[in-house]
Amino acid sequence: xxxxxxxxxxxxxxxxxxxxxxIFITAITITADLYLPLKGWLKNVFSHHWVGKxxxxxxVFLLFAVLSWPFSKRADDEKITKALILLxxxxxxxxxxxxxxxxxEALLK
Amino acid sequence: MSTFLATFxxxxxxxxxxxxxxxxxxxxxxxKQKPSLKTLKWFSFLGFLSLMISWTISGGYYYVTYYGKAVxxxxxxxxxxxxxxxxMESKEHIFLFLPFAAFLAxxxxxxxxxxxxxxxxxxxxxxxxxxxxxxxxxxxxLAGISISGxxxxx
Numbered sequence: 089x090x091x092x093x094x095x096x097x098x099x100x101x102x103x104x105x106x107x108x109x110x111i112f113i114t115a116i117t118i119t120a121d122l123y124l125p126l127k128g129w130l131k132n133v134f135s136h137h138w139v140g141k142x143x144x145x146x147x148v149f150l151l152f153a154v155l156s157w158p159f160s161k162r163a164d165d166e167k168i169t170k171a172l173i174l175l176x177x178x179x180x181x182x183x184x185x186x187x188x189x190x191x192x193e194a195l196l197k
Numbered sequence: 198m199s200t201f202l203a204t205f206x207x208x209x210x211x212x213x214x215x216x217x218x219x220x221x222x223x224x225x226x227x228x229k230q231k232p233s234l235k236t237l238k239w240f241s242f243l244g245f246l247s248l249m250i251s252w253t254i255s256g257g258y259y260y261v262t263y264y265g266k267a268v269x270x271x272x273x274x275x276x277x278x279x280x281x282x283x284x285m286e287s288k289e290h291i292f293l294f295l296p297f298a299a300f301l302a303x304x305x306x307x308x309x310x311x312x313x314x315x316x317x318x319x320x321x322x323x324x325x326x327x328x329x330x331x332x333x334x335x336x337x338x339l340a341g342i343s344i345s346g347x348x349x350x351x
Contacts, residue, residue, distance in 0.1 A: 095308050095309055096309070098308065099304060099305055099308055099309055102300070102301055102304050103301055105297075106297045106298060106300070106301045109297045110297065110298075113290065113293045113294060117290040135261070136261045136265075138257075138260065138261065138289055138290075139257070139261060141290070141293065142252070142253075142257070142293060145293055145297070149297060165316045165318070165319050166318075168305075168319060168322075169318045169319045169322045172301075172319070172322035172323060172325075172326055173322055173325075175298065175301070175326060176322065176325050176326055176329055179294055179298060179326075179329045179333065180329065182291070182294060183291045183294070183333055183336075186287050186290050187283075187287045187291070190282065190283045190287050191283055193282070193286075194279050194282035194283045194286075195283065
């Protein structure tokens with residue numbers, strides 16, 4: 089039972105990490121195009137803005153997965169299912185937000 | 198384009214398509230009442246690995262070293278510049294969701310797969326995640342086809 093909860097805690101922490109990475113990718117994609125110094129900073133530090141976003145998304149994933157692990161005292165199926173449902177919605181909303189933003193930037197602005 | 202970069206581009210496309218269709222298989226299998234855990238584990242592992250290859254070694258290298266210098270200017274000067282400003286910009290960023298979501302799905306099947314049959318809600322949620330990887334992935338493939346098309350139209 090304890091072993092099962094350890095597994096669930098690791099999966100829940102990974103889910104939190106992925107949720108935060110998806111939010112981060114959406115936010116930095118839109119923000120870096122609205123605030124060009126941020127895009128410039130990403131290019132200066134990581135050689136290319138897309139490389140910077142990729143590496144930082146990985147860092148955000150690891151950071152939140154590691155941080156949320158000790159803080160989630162108990163993880164159960166219900167918590168993980170809720171996290172997955174939230175992730176599924178974020179995948180849809182994030183994709184539409186990025187696509188909608190670039191349509192606005194390129195064609196409507 | 199050098200043979201080296203052309204090879205990277207081919208690897209990028211093939212590994213991306215394989216990864217996305219493996220997750221299609223994961224989604225269909227996970228939606229079954231009695232899914233095959235062996236299939237879920239290996240399809241998700243190979244799908245994740247394929248997406249990582251498409252993201253990092255092949256696609257990332259091609260995109261960073263060649264696309265911006267050689268392909269982007271052709272598209273921007275052509276009849277459909279929005280293919281870069283809307284389709285490519287969306288594709289390169291939305292794609293970043295996929296390896297993370299794929300990792301989580303794979304992680305669940307490998308660490309908790311034995312218990313999934315008794316947890317229908319959790320099984321359905323991870324099946325939907327896999328289905329979204331496939332749907333978003335197909336949109337990314339279509340975007341790639343339109344980018345190649347726009348770059349080859351003179």
